[in-house]
Amino acid sequence: MDRSWDVIPGDMPGTEWRIPVLRFRGRGNGPPAHLQAALHADELPGVVTIDALCARLRRAEAAGDIRGDITVVPWANPIGLQQQLHGGWQGRYDLDTRVNFNRDFPLLDRPDPALLPGEDAVLLATTRLKNRLLALALQSDIVLDLHCDEVSLLYLYIPTSLWPLMSDLADAMDPGAVLTWDGDGGGAFDEACVVSWLRGGVELAGKAVSTVELRGQADIDAELAERDADGLFRFLAGRGVIAGDPPRRRWSGPVAALDHIEMIRAPVGGAVCFMRAPGDRVEAGDLLATILVRPGEEGGSVPVRAPQAGLVMSRRDHGRTKPGEDMMKLVCGSPSATARSGPLEA
Numbered sequence: 001m002d003r004s005w006d007v008i009p010g011d012m013p014g015t016e017w018r019i020p021v022l023r024f025r026g027r028g029n030g031p032p033a034h035l036q037a038a039l040h041a042d043e044l045p046g047v048v049t050i051d052a053l054c055a056r057l058r059r060a061e062a063a064g065d066i067r068g069d070i071t072v073v074p075w076a077n078p079i080g081l082q083q084q085l086h087g088g089w090q091g092r093y094d095l096d097t098r099v100n101f102n103r104d105f106p107l108l109d110r111p112d113p114a115l116l117p118g119e120d121a122v123l124l125a126t127t128r129l130k131n132r133l134l135a136l137a138l139q140s141d142i143v144l145d146l147h148c149d150e151v152s153l154l155y156l157y158i159p160t161s162l163w164p165l166m167s168d169l170a171d172a173m174d175p176g177a178v179l180t181w182d183g184d185g186g187g188a189f190d191e192a193c194v195v196s197w198l199r200g201g202v203e204l205a206g207k208a209v210s211t212v213e214l215r216g217q218a219d220i221d222a223e224l225a226e227r228d229a230d231g232l233f234r235f236l237a238g239r240g241v242i243a244g245d246p247p248r249r250r251w252s253g254p255v256a257a258l259d260h261i262e263m264i265r266a267p268v269g270g271a272v273c274f275m276r277a278p279g280d281r282v283e284a285g286d287l288l289a290t291i292l293v294r295p296g297e298e299g300g301s302v303p304v305r306a307p308q309a310g311l312v313m314s315r316r317d318h319g320r321t322k323p324g325e326d327m328m329k330l331v332c333g334s335p336s337a338t339a340r341s342g343p344l345e346a
């Protein structure tokens, strides 16, 4: 394994950002793979999973079992990592521009890093960071971007054009659900990869790109990291990136297009008591949560009910809400009456 640092100039004199890049050289004709974690810099389950995966990859390297080049970026967003505001982590949006760190990646006409702006272009560090991450990823056939939700099952975002071509990732990771998407994703990292392939007329067989949601932000756990690293290793082995055993089982969980996700939004502001947890199955009309608006008064709570039957996939990690705020995600069998176009979340 080789570790180098990609240096992004800071916006002001005296500052720069350093991205660690780990590389495993392939000794065969296996496809190249790119994995990264913590693009949303306060989502760290992927960081510990990558640590567990790299221990396996180093052993495979020693045994001569790495067949395709593997690039690993365990801390993809040093700018976001440094954004601490009054004791709180602010890893999702750039505090200066308010832009989500996983939006506004450039959508190229083919997977060619030469199409990205050069070093001398006048760009903010956040844009340079995105261009650099995309340049690394575009050199690979297999791209996995490790994120997490707040309190959540493990789930996968997979482009519609790559499903069921990528069912082996579900076999390997055993997600609670697979979310298929197409169309405008706001320039998310996975969208930038797949758009370059689609516009470039690249054969999609053998390609893979996914935003992997590794449960909730608090699920930073050695046992879970080992399990997920085992899944990722088997997926890479099944694709021929590494010599080894492919996924063991066939996954058969729920697959839903984004418009089949019920984003449960708060009708009022107040204190939230969640009555259901990720993994629960609910029927239409079941009580999901209550929002306490007038404490101490009879009828002071507002019930929030399931609009249709489904699986609770995730919920917020705190018990307070404003009117209209997302509280829960349900994976359902029918389109949501309140589905919006574009990505599920801002």
Ligand SMILES: [Zn+2]
Binding pocket: 040, 043, 102, 147, 148
């Ligand atoms: Zn994220």
